Amino acid sequence: MNIFESTKMAVKTLTANKLRSTLTMLGIIIGNASVITMVGVGQGAQRYASEQFESLGPNVLFIIPGSDEARSRSLNIPRTLTLEDAEAITSQVPTVDAVAPQLQAQQPITYSNKRSSSLVVGTVPDFLPVRDFDVEQGRFFTDEDVRRSAQVAALGSDVARKLFEGADPIGQQIRIRNLSFQVIGVMESKGAFLGDNQDDTVFIPLTTMSNRITGDRSPYGREVTFISATARDEASITAAQFQIANLLRLRHKVTIEDDFTIRTQKDALEIVGNVTGALTLMLAAIAGISLFVGGIGIMNIMLVSVRERTHEIGLRKAIGASQQDILVQFMIEAIILSAIGGVIGTGIGTAGVMIVGATTPLKAGISTAAIVLAVSVSGTIGLFFGVFPARQAAKLDPIVALRSA
Amino acid sequence: MQPVIRLEHIFKTYGAGDTEVRALHDVNLIVNAGEYCAIMGPSGSGKSTAMNVIGCLDRPTSGSYYLDGVDVARLSDPELAHIRNRNLGFVFQQFHLLAQLSALENVMLPMVYAGTPYNERKERAAEALTRVGLANRLNNRPNQLSGGQQQRVAIARAIVNRPVLLLADEPTGALDSQTTQEVMNIFSELNASGITVIMVTHEAEVARLSRRIVWFKDGQVVNDHLAPQDLAQMTVTV
Ligand SMILES: Nc1ncnc2c1ncn2[C@@H]1O[C@H](COP(=O)(O)OP(=O)(O)O)[C@@H](O)[C@H]1O
Numbered sequence: 334m335n336i337f338e339s340t341k342m343a344v345k346t347l348t349a350n351k352l353r354s355t356l357t358m359l360g361i362i363i364g365n366a367s368v369i370t371m372v373g374v375g376q377g378a379q380r381y382a383s384e385q386f387e388s389l390g391p392n393v394l395f396i397i398p399g400s401d402e403a404r405s406r407s408l409n410i411p412r413t414l415t416l417e418d419a420e421a422i423t424s425q426v427p428t429v430d431a432v433a434p435q436l437q438a439q440q441p442i443t444y445s446n447k448r449s450s451s452l453v454v455g456t457v458p459d460f461l462p463v464r465d466f467d468v469e470q471g472r473f474f475t476d477e478d479v480r481r482s483a484q485v486a487a488l489g490s491d492v493a494r495k496l497f498e499g500a501d502p503i504g505q506q507i508r509i510r511n512l513s514f515q516v517i518g519v520m521e522s523k524g525a526f527l528g529d530n531q532d533d534t535v536f537i538p539l540t541t542m543s544n545r546i547t548g549d550r551s552p553y554g555r556e557v558t559f560i561s562a563t564a565r566d567e568a569s570i571t572a573a574q575f576q577i578a579n580l581l582r583l584r585h586k587v588t589i590e591d592d593f594t595i596r597t598q599k600d601a602l603e604i605v606g607n608v609t610g611a612l613t614l615m616l617a618a619i620a621g622i623s624l625f626v627g628g629i630g631i632m633n634i635m636l637v638s639v640r641e642r643t644h645e646i647g648l649r650k651a652i653g654a655s656q657q658d659i660l661v662q663f664m665i666e667a668i669i670l671s672a673i674g675g676v677i678g679t680g681i682g683t684a685g686v687m688i689v690g691a692t693t694p695l696k697a698g699i700s701t702a703a704i705v706l707a708v709s710v711s712g713t714i715g716l717f718f719g720v721f722p723a724r725q726a727a728k729l730d731p732i733v734a735l736r737s738a
Numbered sequence: 739m740q741p742v743i744r745l746e747h748i749f750k751t752y753g754a755g756d757t758e759v760r761a762l763h764d765v766n767l768i769v770n771a772g773e774y775c776a777i778m779g780p781s782g783s784g785k786s787t788a789m790n791v792i793g794c795l796d797r798p799t800s801g802s803y804y805l806d807g808v809d810v811a812r813l814s815d816p817e818l819a820h821i822r823n824r825n826l827g828f829v830f831q832q833f834h835l836l837a838q839l840s841a842l843e844n845v846m847l848p849m850v851y852a853g854t855p856y857n858e859r860k861e862r863a864a865e866a867l868t869r870v871g872l873a874n875r876l877n878n879r880p881n882q883l884s885g886g887q888q889q890r891v892a893i894a895r896a897i898v899n900r901p902v903l904l905l906a907d908e909p910t911g912a913l914d915s916q917t918t919q920e921v922m923n924i925f926s927e928l929n930a931s932g933i934t935v936i937m938v939t940h941e942a943e944v945a946r947l948s949r950r951i952v953w954f955k956d957g958q959v960v961n962d963h964l965a966p967q968d969l970a971q972m973t974v975t976v
Pocket residue numbers: 752753759760761779780781782783784785786787788
């Protein structure tokens with residue numbers, strides 16, 4: 334008997350038991366759809382996070398307080414970095430182009446009767462080139478403003494909208510924690526960074542922030558939350574990292590363990606890649622389990638079907654079916670179930686990925702690899718879980734099978 | 739001429755120890771081409787077991803079975819399948835039709851395993867059904883047919899691949915006397931057309947239609963003689 338006849342026979346059997354066939358396929362459909370959706374979402378998260386860090390530019394370095402070990406020990410890291418550290422980097426590290434220390438905290442902001450709780454970032458004018466921010470209207474504060482601890486503010490676009498609702502904010506007075514600030518500029522919209530809305534932010538001179546709002550002083554100087562810097566060019570990143578580390582060790586009198594960490598964009602990308610990669614893997618594993626369960630469903634149904642059709646198998650053998658004929662017939666049934674389930678599941682999964690891509694910032698994309706994987710896995714599952722029941726059917730003794738009615 | 743069937747010292751035992759059943763105990767039997775042979779005997783005497791061995795559905799515990807001179811014990815699964823498909827036709831007491839298939843499809847089934855092209859399959863199945871008088875029932879499912887009609891479908895299925903040997907295990911056991919007569923006529927016709935027929939039956943009337951009666955008792959052949967009308971004929975010809 335040829336494959337075409339076997340397939341026709343298998344299709345006939347499967348369509349004779351439509352409800353059962355559908356239910357069996359359901360397991361594979363769900364498994365496939367979830368693998369494709371989960372992998373799509375995971376990779377979307379990966380791509381999203383990577384793009385965010387790439388948008389910072391390749392030359393960016395982040396200096397954050399505490400060593401990696403210290404951060405893994407406790408969430409409460411002492412603020413070991415200071416404005417003076419940043420100034421020292423600017424003046425003493427030749428491979429560094431610009432340095433932007435940041436001291437930031439969530440603060441209540443009011444204008445007449447409007448209120449907003451936004452992130453207040455105290456920084457310096459070099460923040461603009463380092464972090465690739467720009468003003469849309471008015472101006473950013475100057476080094477002079479920083480030196481004088483001027484009470485001036487540049488508003489993130491969302492804050493401006495919330496407080497001024499379309500009116501011109503330039504020159505108006507707002508209050509940050511009961512201190513009066515003059516609005517001198519409105520920032521260009523930057524969107525979200527890793528889910529943080531960067532437009533819900535107010536920028537003021539770092540000295541003003543430190544002196545009047547959340548001022549803390551350590552033995553080393555004015556504390557800052559973290560420092561960003563840009564290297565002169567991509568080639569000098571490693572040198573800059575090394576020189577900054579040496580300078581800070583000297584300044585902080587580090588003997589055993591660094592009290593800071595320097596990360597390059599590449600480091601950050603790597604970390605993000607690892608985290609989201611693990612996330613993708615976990616999602617895929619969960620989905621893979623459901624695919625596996627779907628496969629067991631196929632095996633279960635096939636076993637029931639072999640038992641139910643023992644008599645039929647006996648008769649087929651009595652009129653001339655060989656073991657191979659029976660084996661092929663049952664295998665084809667299993668493969669058809671899992672292949673159709675796989676295709677439907679892929680369709681649903683693809684739709685799921687597109688919905689996630691359209692409704693969330695995750696750059697969820699349909700991954701050909703995920704589709705190929707899911708379909709070939711479900712095909713293999715059909716084969717694998719089909720073989721056992723099919724072999725059982727094929728090996729039945731004709732007379733034993735015939736008597737079993 | 740080579741006998742179609744030669745059974746030599748066939749034993750078949752089921753179970754072991756206390757529960758051991760000797761279904762066949764040293765059975766020797768030769769059936770020549772063109773014979774019409776009835777097998778009779780009390781229930782449990784081993785008739786079905788012998789038929790299953792002859793039909794290559796079951797293997798004897800010991801002894802040799804030569805089918806057309808070939809030692810069946812040496813054949814592989816695909817070779818046995820081929821023999822069951824091409825050389826043998828089996829008619830069961832319980833019909834054993836596939837309920838989800840029409841009469842025509844049931845009869846086409848052996849040709850599917852023979853690799854016959856679809857159109858030829860359809861044509862020959864219709865022919866076979868016509869031969870058993872069911873030309874107007876091709877598309878009925880088994881549950882839409884009477885017992886006699888179902889058995890005739892089963893006979894059509896058994897002869898559609900033009901076997902040399904037709905085996906029937908109590909083919910009329912589930913039928914009334916009217917349909918029994920019809921089915922017996924079909925067997926006589928088939929035998930007349932050259933097919934060797936072996937049939938298990940309880941009914942003496944049925945057996946009388948055959949040329950030879952083999953008696954089974956306790957798993958052994960206890961009597962093997964030609965039917966009376968043939969005896970009479972032989973004395974004339976001798
Ligand atoms: N599968 C089996 N397992 C155990 N004993 C069996 C089996 N098939 C038949 N037998 C026994 O073998 C003997 C012969 O059975 P069978 O050939 O069916 O007799 P008959 O067809 O003449 O009525 C009986 O005693 C029966 O109980």
